[in-house]
Amino acid sequence: MTGRRIASIFLPHFAMERWQRVMERQGSAPPDDVPVVLVVDGAHGQAIYAANRAARVMGVTQGARVVDMRAICPTLRVEYADVAGDKFALDRLSLWARRWCPWTVTDGAGGLILDTTGCDHLFDGEGAMLIDMETRLSLLGLTSHLAIAPNWGAAWALARYGPVRAICGEAELAQQLAPLSVAALRLDADTMLLLRRLGLKTIGQLAEVPRLSLTRRFVRAALGANPLMRLDQAMGRLAEPVASVDARPPIRAQMRLPEPILDPTAYLPTLCEDVCMQLEGKGLGCRRLHLTVYRTDGEVRRLEVATAAASRDAPHLCRLFDDKLDRIDPGFGFDLITLEAGLVEQMDNVQTRLDGRSDEGVALPQLIDRLTARLGAGAVKRPVLQASHVPERVEHWVGAMGAATLTTDTPVLPPKDRPIRIFQTPEEVRVLYVVPEGPPAQFIWRRQTHRVARYAGPERIAPEWWCDRPNTRLRDYFKVEDQAGRRLWLYREGLHEDGRGGDPRWFVHGMFA
Structure with missing residues (x-):
């Protein structure tokens, strides 16, 4: 094909796939069936920035509030998004994409624009070049939608609202863009709402409206709110050059x-x-x-x-x-x-x-x-505080070389009066005698009988209803000292006749100095 050729690479799940790669390098990636979302702070609380496949299958949508999505997905795991890190990684990816052409630039939060004019013959045609792009991006763990068109606007629209791989020539431009939604014209939300109220849902319907009537309505509108200017860009009637950034010289x-x-x-x-x-x-x-x-x-x-x-x-x-x-x-x-x-x-x-x-x-x-x-990188780890009041969840171990992300926007402080050693998995004890409303008077732990000399408590810790199972039982913690002076941290799991199981169970969860 002759004339100018622009390729658009759309990475719909770039932020989540990048986060998953970071977790895999740290050895703490969640299973594929665990719903995970990345969030940012919004005007009405935490808003979802990205979601993995398990979360999307359960109905979690981008831009929704986390509190609303927990109602349909109680087991949702929430992590904070690294927006600045995503932007930096996308900038580096735009330089990496110069293996296909010399002019590349980032396009929003998850897109790249490439000026491939005169470069397709190096890859045996545009079809083969798109296949090479998709293959190399998949090797990086990235999902991609690709399109090549005569201008930026058309390539952007086809990559996001067309097939997975699309090639559009100058002659087929109006035909291929006509069935696409007006959202493919890169308009803001208010303008799209207005067009839908007018019954203009596709680019073809918008193109059929007399320009004079639309010009009167949008003559003073900015670029993102002016459907006529965006339509002219997509049809190639208004120029939109690719201003590529220069690569930083290597050190x-x-x-x-x-x-x-x-x-x-x-x-x-x-x-x-x-x-x-x-x-x-x-x-x-x-x-x-x-x-x-x-x-x-x-x-x-x-x-x-x-x-x-x-x-x-x-x-x-x-x-x-x-x-x-x-x-x-x-x-x-x-x-x-x-x-x-x-x-x-x-x-x-x-x-x-x-x-x-x-x-x-x-x-x-x-x-x-x-x-x-x-x-080795896998042998050195460091603890990261998490936003949780359940003792074994307060601390999370990650790779020492990786960047840690807290799950809350407020400082996370460790609770006071906690043992210097907390078992990651509490150890169950066999109770012989129990003090009413208190700890066991005598119990067997690690094949040794311990008699409680003194105790303090209880401290009640309730389940985390937003991530625990519905039948999870509450805990009553006691600080006890046995006959040999050993100070232990015990808890009773559940209460009598609480409707969530049989008799309460007792566990040792930590040791004091």
Whole structure:
């Protein structure tokens, strides 16, 4: 096809699929049948920003309030959305998409626009290029809807309201857009409501209305509220150029060697210092470093290290490669070494002491980096507080290198008077005698008989009705001290004749100092 060609990539579940990949890397991804939503704070409470497939099947819709959706899905798991992180990831994805054409730009919260004019012959046609796009995006775990049309507006409309893959030529433009909803013209909610009240539900119906009557109504409307301007953009009568952003130049250091070597260790400190100087000059810090060696036989070998926080400390970054360089197969040697900062973040200079110097102690992020480099990413975890009053749910363990997201917008503080050790799974005890309205006078735990010398309580903890099963029983907690001075945290699960089971059961849930 001749003329201008614009491709639109629509990623309908980008935020949720990105969150799922992060959880998988941390080893804490929920099962596929658990309904999960990402939320943001709205004018009337938390609003749903994204939902996984299990939640959508149960009727959860984007934009609805969380309190309303819990009525139809009581087991809904709520996590906060990382809107800024999604935008940053989409910006990087737009640069990654330049494998198909040189001009790319982001389009809203889950879309990309590519100017593919003159590039389709590199992929044996536009059909093959769309298949390649869909395949590569699926390998990243992303669901995509694709379209190619003569202009931005038509490609946007077909990608979101047309088939999964659509190709539209100049001659078929009006025919393919006519049955689509007026929402495909990128209009705001008030304008769409007005058009529906006028009986104009499709683009074809809108195009048949005399322009003079619509011009009188929308002559002063802005672009998003002017259906005539949006219709002209979709039909190619009004230009809409693709203003592509420039890619950030890579921060890279390289060293060419006069003769092949087998070990890059001696050159690594110099490369790290060079990269850190570039980072400092731009006010950045790196989260990932990629070491690449080019062998004389044409083969390439790579190593990657990551940091828990942005850093430009050359000695620290160099030490992260300890015990990793042995994994490189040098072959007959290599004569080119490159070190590149793969992921960078803004990092301002901070003075931590009055004399202008920084603290000489080892910072926690550096300790995490060294432990992760030596033991592996899955072996180092850290606790994250959750918004829950059930003791075993207050703390959640995630990968130390990942970003933690709290499930509430208010500070989460651990309750007072809690044991220093809480069992993740409470251990049931066999009760011999019970004090009325109090703890067991004598019980067997771990094959030993304990006699209660003194106690305090009870502290009642009710079930979390928004996530627990309907028959979940309440708990009464007691702090007890046995005859040997051991201080335990016991609770009684349920009450007599509460209609939620048989007799109450007793459990040990923690130990005091």
